[in-house]
Amino acid sequence: MIVPIPAVVPPGRMGQTDQPVFRLASGLELRSWRPGDAKVLADSCLDPDVQQWNRPGRLSLDDARDRIARWGKRWRSEEAAIWAIAEPRGGSPVGLIGLADFDLDGGSAEFLYWLLPAGRGRGAMVDAVVRVSRWAMDDLGLHRLRITHSVANAASCRVAEKAGFALEGTMRSALLHSDGWHDEHLHARVQGDAWPR
Template sequence: MIVPIPAVVPPGRLGGAEQPVFVLAGGLELRPWTPDDAGALATASTDPDVQHWNRLGLLSPDDARERIGRWDQRRREEKAAIWAVAEPGGGAAVGLIGLADIDLAGGSAEFLYWLLPAGRGRGAMVDAVVRISRWALDDLGLHRLRITHSVANEASCRVAQKAGFAREGTMRSALLHADGWHDEHLHARVQGDAWPS
């Protein structure tokens, strides 16, 4: 007899709950994106560093509003959870962090993140990765989280390492960027790994 493996996270746990808000180091917070953030998202699509390491594409404010709406829909469908890294009290969005490729049945997800110049240098992204990781593993109930980035993206590698994600290896020619195929580092954290101090 074949015994089915139960889902690691029951359906409805992500989509049926409110998206949490978190206070971060450096005076920032994580909150859901709103249509009012469309200008910040459109600006991010023109930032050279964001464009170099992410495949955001060039967005008009209308395109950005549409994308923000899709992010909310994808959270309700339990496929992704995307936060704005923002100034406190509903202030301007200065970055993005989220979990994509969420597999509730298999218990895994992959991080994505970027910061605009106004959010850089404040220690926020490491704190954001740790906060979302704790929520995803301890509250949501996922088992494994991963971060992948170009081997040339040293800033992203530092974030992953400082957030306690072990580097597991290099995926050859794994992602097409504007300047060609890049090898990617794979970092991961699983239930039970020690948290950074």
């Protein structure tokens, strides 16, 4: 007799709740994206670093509004959890962090993130990765989280290491960027790993 393995995260645990808002030690906050953030999202696609490492393409204002609306739907359908990294009390976004490639049955997801120049140099991304990781593991119940990045992206590697994600290896020729195929580092955190101080 085959005994089915129960889902690590039961259906509805995420989608039937409101997306939480988190305060960060850097003074910024994590909140859902709003229609009024569309210009920031569209403009982010013009930032050279965001373009280089995230391949967002170009977004019109309408495209940006559609993407923000889609993120809200993906939260409710438990496909992704995307936050704006924003100035406090409803201020403008300076970055994005989220989890996608959800496998709630298997208990895993992968990070995506970027910062605009106004958000850089404040320790915000490490802070945000740790906060979202705690939510994903302690509240949602995921078992494993991944960060992948080009081996040439030293800033992303530092974020992963400082946030307590162990380097597990290098995936050869894993992602196509504008300048060709890049090897990627694979970092991960699993339930029980120590949290950074």
